[in-house]
Amino acid sequence: MNKRGQAATSSGAAPPVDGAGHAATPFDDLGVAVSRREPLAHHTWLGLGGEAKFFCEPVDVEALARVVRRCREQGIPVKVIGGGSNVLVSADGFTGMVVRLSAPAFCGIDVAAPSVRAGAGAKLVHVVSAAVQAGLSGLETLVDVPGTVGGALVGNAGGKGGDIGELVADVTVMLADGTVETRDVGRLAFEARWSNLDDCIVLACRLDLDAEPAHLLTKRMQKQWIVGRSEQPSGTRSVAMMFKDPLGMTAESLVVQAGARDLRVGGAAVYGPHANYVVAGPQCTSQDVRTLVEQVRTRVRDALGIDLTPQIEVW
Ligand SMILES: Cc1cc2nc3c(=O)[nH]c(=O)nc-3n(C[C@H](O)[C@H](O)[C@H](O)COP(=O)(O)OP(=O)(O)OC[C@H]3O[C@@H](n4cnc5c(N)ncnc54)[C@H](O)[C@@H]3O)c2cc1C
Numbered sequence: 001m002n003k004r005g006q007a008a009t010s011s012g013a014a015p016p017v018d019g020a021g022h023a024a025t026p027f028d029d030l031g032v033a034v035s036r037r038e039p040l041a042h043h044t045w046l047g048l049g050g051e052a053k054f055f056c057e058p059v060d061v062e063a064l065a066r067v068v069r070r071c072r073e074q075g076i077p078v079k080v081i082g083g084g085s086n087v088l089v090s091a092d093g094f095t096g097m098v099v100r101l102s103a104p105a106f107c108g109i110d111v112a113a114p115s116v117r118a119g120a121g122a123k124l125v126h127v128v129s130a131a132v133q134a135g136l137s138g139l140e141t142l143v144d145v146p147g148t149v150g151g152a153l154v155g156n157a158g159g160k161g162g163d164i165g166e167l168v169a170d171v172t173v174m175l176a177d178g179t180v181e182t183r184d185v186g187r188l189a190f191e192a193r194w195s196n197l198d199d200c201i202v203l204a205c206r207l208d209l210d211a212e213p214a215h216l217l218t219k220r221m222q223k224q225w226i227v228g229r230s231e232q233p234s235g236t237r238s239v240a241m242m243f244k245d246p247l248g249m250t251a252e253s254l255v256v257q258a259g260a261r262d263l264r265v266g267g268a269a270v271y272g273p274h275a276n277y278v279v280a281g282p283q284c285t286s287q288d289v290r291t292l293v294e295q296v297r298t299r300v301r302d303a304l305g306i307d308l309t310p311q312i313e314v315w
Helices: 061-074 124-133 149-154 214-230 251-257 286-304
Strands: 034-039 051-056 078-081 094-100 109-112 115-119 168-174 180-184 201-208 239-241 268-270 277-280
Touching (some): 061 168, 078 201, 115 124, 124 214, 149 201, 268 286
Parallel strands (some): 051 094, 078 094
Antiparallel strands (some): 034 051, 115 201, 168 201, 239 277, 268 277
């Protein structure tokens, strides 16, 4: 067992330790705190799944670049976790480096009307409130979307009132070799719950908004918050959205029409009142959720001839 009470590596061999008894990692000379065997369940809404082989929360862009470069040199895959509201981690976890941009250097929100610049690690809801307080409109309909700015950009989060991609002026990203570049709208593509930001780590973005009196925006934001929350499962955070809405339809209505509202697999169940969500109960496993989502998809395909695209991303 190591200092955190965890067993040795899955190969059975204990990892090498440094002079202080800490497990050594390929990152020890970088001046960045990297942990081993981080339980990813702690970082996702569903609270399921295995461990990340390596995990870090770099303090700034330079530290992140050092980690990313080392991963490239050593052939270690890298993933970023944002708010973890759209990720289902498998029981095997992830045998690479998971990075979380939680340090203040990645979470800044700067309002310079009519734009807002936001770090990828900032919570989307905080950016929405900052814009509304500054009398800038466009973001208020996203107030009920959980997660971070980075997650929202990568998946082009949105709803009936529009998507975040429509507001983006530019996005600053880090590439696999640690270099940083800013992509303007000409190099960005946003479609329904999709963007072309799948080859990089998103660091920050600039959103172009419109001026509108703050008191009107506040009312609109509050209304959206109430409506949005009433359309989400209440009383638990162990939830995930199952499918993207097909054009002109809602995934929820299709799940209901297909008679899949009452499906359950092990500890995973479709959330009856809002049937595009899966809820993970106490004994739920990642596989339960995966199987349930597949069963619902099959039921909709068989009953209605529509192939739903999963929203939740499996790691
Ligand atoms: C209750 C509930 C309600 C929801 N409502 C909506 C809704 O109304 N509209 C909607 O669009 N979605 C909705 N979702 C889905 C989800 O909240 C969104 O997709 C959200 O934008 C994900 O953000 P996140 O920070 O949690 O991303 P995560 O779940 O952490 O990650 C999602 C993906 O983005 C990547 N990623 C995250 N940050 C970065 C980064 N900085 N650089 C590179 N890649 C990154 C991750 O690697 C992963 O591939 C809902 C989910 C739940 C559970």
